[in-house]
Amino acid sequence: MDAQTNTFEVVIVGGGSAGCGVAASLLKRDPSLSIAIIEPSTQHYYQPAWTLVGAGEFEANKTVRDMADCIPSGVTWLKAAATTFDPANHQVHTDHLGAVTYQYLIVCPGLTLNWDAIKGLKESLGMYGVTSNYRYDLAPYTWELVKKFHSGTAIFTQPAMPIKCAGAPQKAMYLSCSHWEHRGLLSGINVDFHNAGGVLFGVKDYVEPLMQYVRRYGAHLNFNSTLIEVDGPKKTAVFQIKDADGNTTIQSKRFDMLHVVPPQTAPAFIKASPLANADGWVEVDQHTLQHVRFPNIFGLGDATSTPNAKTLAAVRKQVVIVAENLLALKAGQAMPSRYDGYGSCPLTVEKGKIILAEFGYGGKLVPTFNWDSTKPRWSAWILKKYILPTVYWRLMLKGREWLARCGACG
The missing domain is CATH 3.50.50.60 (FAD/NAD(P)-binding domain)
Structure with missing residues (x-):
């Protein structure tokens, strides 16, 4: 970062699962990158467990951590809210830190609960x-x-x-x-x-x-x-x-x-921005996750226009796609990775059993494991309740990409 001009190689808007995850994946591949995350919240949540909290199967306080502990080491945390985008000048404007200049921008602020x-x-x-x-x-x-x-x-x-x-x-x-x-x-x-x-x-x-x-x-x-x-x-x-x-x-x-x-809905500052499509979502190519009009901008997570299920499992795959494609673009190479629309929804149909729905674009079933994914299973319950939270905190937010490659990745 240039301390006077707030300039970074990569600026990420949003410090949720997508923002922290893609920052960690980028640094895993290139530790020399200067990266900033623009995020006003001081708390970071593991939201997939809230369904279990509502069923008495998980403790709420285990789903939240300080944002400072989730921002990857080596990333600058700009504690501000993004307000507007100026892609012609490669800048993001914030509510109280002024303009932040980027070479590459990743937009992943999540969505708004109305x-x-x-x-x-x-x-x-x-x-x-x-x-x-x-x-x-x-x-x-x-x-x-x-x-x-x-x-x-x-x-x-x-x-x-x-x-x-x-x-x-x-x-x-x-x-x-x-x-x-x-x-x-x-x-x-x-x-x-x-x-x-x-x-x-x-x-x-x-x-x-x-x-x-x-x-x-x-x-x-x-x-x-x-x-x-x-x-x-x-x-x-x-x-x-x-x-x-x-x-x-x-x-x-x-x-x-x-x-x-x-x-x-998409956040208001996204809807009003030049990055949005007619429906207000960040308009990206559904396979490369590169913006369709601004080549040095990528998007992932819930705020994008991709027609996949908006789940953490989708984000887990998308962080790899964006990290690899952004670095390839930076190096002047062809983008190697393609997102197949993977999303997963662990359907908790009863206490102790889950139908682990996994699917990609067009409703194609893409199970991770060699089983019939339409069957309710105790093992899928164990995966959701005990394994995936640990994967999230200890692996995904640290750039360790367990089960993070989709079938169509290069």
Whole structure:
């Protein structure tokens, strides 16, 4: 870095899984690089475990660490928020550190949870039986509700795509039902799943295995049903329901427990930037992850336009693609690596068993292990609960790329 001009070879916007992971992978390949991460948050979260926190299977405090401990050694942490991009001058402007100049830019700020899109939701969260595993402070409240729940109506919602971890809304439902089933309470509980989309899961091979659990738990599926309002004190949820002809009706439902997943969008500063496509996402080539208009810019993670599932497993593969392709570009060589759209969603269908859904572009199944990935397995539960958190903290954030190559990588 040039201390006077805030200039770096590589600037990374976002210090989450993608930002820290790709910084570590770059330094593994070239320790001489000057790299900066622009990130305002002081805490770093391992979000995939929050579903388990909401089921009493993981401790919330084990999912958070100080950001200072997660920024890779040798990387400059700029404790600021990116506000605008000036790709013509190779600069990122920040809220209080001025302009940061780069030779190469990597954009991975994650996405925004739009709690305000649902009327009354923010005022009700954490009270009245309204919760969400998509927030660190609320996942423990989910478990408090589940373990005290004996009868009544439990509603679980899923917004329109894209969202991070598309299976998480129903995972909350399955794990809650598994607990109630084990305690012999399920017959007295009415379970409703309201999905803004038209299918249970986007990859058809996994739909019937999941439907077996829907039937087992007696859950009622409501498709094309979008949560638009919550009245916590009155314990009422309001849904907009669309029929086959596109006509909409409004329906109110009483609840005793309501697990909400909010709509999700690209961050506002990304939407308003020259890096965005018409839908507001960082516009990159879906295979090279290079920006389609600005060759010295790459993107990865949840904020990009790539049509893959927005999961940590996808990021784990993408960091390798970006690191190798950026360094090849820097060296004047052809970019060697291609992303195949890999994403993984460990579907926690019951306590102790997971359907480890793994798929790439076009819904192609790309299992890591030599097994039928549509079958629920105890070994996949062990992988998610015990192995993957360790892989994240000790390997991925340190540039050690265990199971991080996709089938189409060069």
